[in-house]
Structure formats: structure tokens, C-alpha cells
Amino acid sequence: EDKVVQSPLSLVVHEGDTVTLNCSYEVTNFRSLLWYKQEKKAPTFLFMLTSSGIEKKSGRLSSILDKKELSSILNITATQTGDSAIYLCAVDPYGGSQGNLIFGKGTKLSVKP
Amino acid sequence: ETGVTQSPTHLIKTRGQQVTLRCSSQSGHNTVSWYQQALGQGPQFIFQYYREEENGRGNFPPRFSGLQFPNYSSELNVNALELDDSALYLCASSLDGTSGFYTQYFGPGTRLTVL
Numbered sequence: 001e002d003k004v005v006q007s008p009l010s011l012v013v014h015e016g017d018t019v020t021l022n023c024s025y026e027v028t029n030f031r032s033l034l035w036y037k038q039e040k041k042a043p044t045f046l047f048m049l050t051s052s053g054i055e056k057k058s059g060r061l062s063s064i065l066d067k068k069e070l071s072s073i074l075n076i077t078a079t080q081t082g083d084s085a086i087y088l089c090a091v092d093p094y095g096g097s098q099g100n101l102i103f104g105k106g107t108k109l110s111v112k113p
Numbered sequence: 114e115t116g117v118t119q120s121p122t123h124l125i126k127t128r129g130q131q132v133t134l135r136c137s138s139q140s141g142h143n144t145v146s147w148y149q150q151a152l153g154q155g156p157q158f159i160f161q162y163y164r165e166e167e168n169g170r171g172n173f174p175p176r177f178s179g180l181q182f183p184n185y186s187s188e189l190n191v192n193a194l195e196l197d198d199s200a201l202y203l204c205a206s207s208l209d210g211t212s213g214f215y216t217q218y219f220g221p222g223t224r225l226t227v228l
Binding site (some may be wrong): 006034040042043046048090105 | 117146148153154155156157158161172189203205215216217218219220221222224228
């Protein structure tokens with residue numbers, strides 16, 4: 001059975017800290033891995049990582065895909081209270097042709113002032 | 114560019130009833146996927162619609178059904194509601210292109226409570 005596992009499930013840090021969120025996957029097919037941030041309801045897209053694009057960076061957020069280890073990390077540097085959210089990792093096995101993103105349970109990040 | 118919108122925001126139903134949830138895809142997107150997110154869990158794929166046809170389905174019973182309209186908006190229908198159907202229902206739209214890589218953009222969801 002295809003699965004995506006995220007760790008830790010929850011994390012509490014203070015503003016200014018750097019955090020690393022982990023995502024590992026066991027899937028029959030792999031096309032891409034996506035990271036989303038979910039604050040209240042709508043998951044908002046952060047990054048897509050593929051075999052030809054294994055590292056992405058946007059501001060204080062960066063992500064790396066390790067296809068050999070079947071895993072990915074999401075780094076957030078100099079955290080702010082606005083980074084508090086659930087971070088979801090998802091694998092797209094078929095490139096969207098069948099729509100089924102496989103999600104992990106998410107990591108709940110709380111950033112204290 | 115308009116984002117994905119969903120209605121209603123919240124809904125309360127009783128067991129056995131039927132419900133219809135609605136989704137308008139992001140401008141220019143032709144593919145809609147539906148997900149169920151139970152409390153404390155990641156979203157679970159229900160099904161996807163592309164050009165008004167179901168194009169992939171997750172492990173959900175037939176009482177979960179859907180439609181996509183010519184303007185690419187979509188409906189999710191759930192019959193014979195059960196308590197376990199209480200969840201956040203998310204709609205995501207994407208543009209089916211030729212690159213082979215599709216980013217799904219999510220709406221704010223509909224919170225369904227079944228009593």
C-alpha cells in the first residue's frame with residue numbers, strides 16, 4: 001500500500017529558530033513530491049520537487065528531495081509566528097493524470113514569540 | 114485570476130441525509146479533484162474529474178459521486194450520510210497540460226458535520 005509518513009507530527013519552537021520537517025514515502029509510482037502549508041482550511045502550495053528538480057528555495061523556506069532515500073525535507077529558517085501551520089507532504093504518483101495525491105498526516109508547527 | 118472557491122463553508126446534516134458540495138475551479142483550470150480530510154489526518158483522495166468525466170477514484174464507496182460541468186465547476190454528492198463522513202471536504206483544481214507535472218491548488222473547503 002502506498003504511504004507517506006511525516007515526522008515529527010508536532011513541533012513547538014521559538015521565533016528565530018530553524019526547523020526541519022521530514023517526509024518519507026513508499027509508493028509504487030513516483031512523479032513528484034509536493035509540500036503544502038495549511039493554516040486554517042485551504043492547503044496552499046509551497047514547492048514541487050521532481051527527479052529533475054530536487055531542490056527548491058523561496059525566501060526562508062527550502063526543500064530537498066532525496067530519491068535514493070525516498071524522502072524529502074522542508075527547512076524553515078528564522079521562523080516567525082506566521083509560520084505556525086500544518087505542513088503537508090504529498091506524493092503525486094502519476095503526474096496528475098489520475099488526480100490522486102497521497103498525503104502524509106502533516107506536521108503541526110507552532111512558533112512561539 | 115480567481116482562486117478555487119467552495120460552497121457552503123459549513124454544513125450540518127443528520128445521518129441518512131444527502132448532501133451536495135460545490136466547487137468552482139481556478140480560472141483556466143480544467144481538472145478538479147476532491148479530497149476528504151478527517152480531523153488530524155491528511156487529505157484522502159475521493160475522485161478527479163477531467164472534461165466532465167471521472168478520471169480516477171480513491172477508496173470511497175459509490176454513495177460518493179460527482180459531476181463536472183462544461184465551465185469546469187464541480188459537485189460532490191454524498192448519499193446516506195454516516196457519522197464518519199464528518200470531515201473537511203477539499204476541492205483542488207489543476208491544468209491538465211503536456212508537461213506531465215500538475216500542481217493542484219486547493220479551495221478553502223466545506224466543513225461537514227453529520228449528527
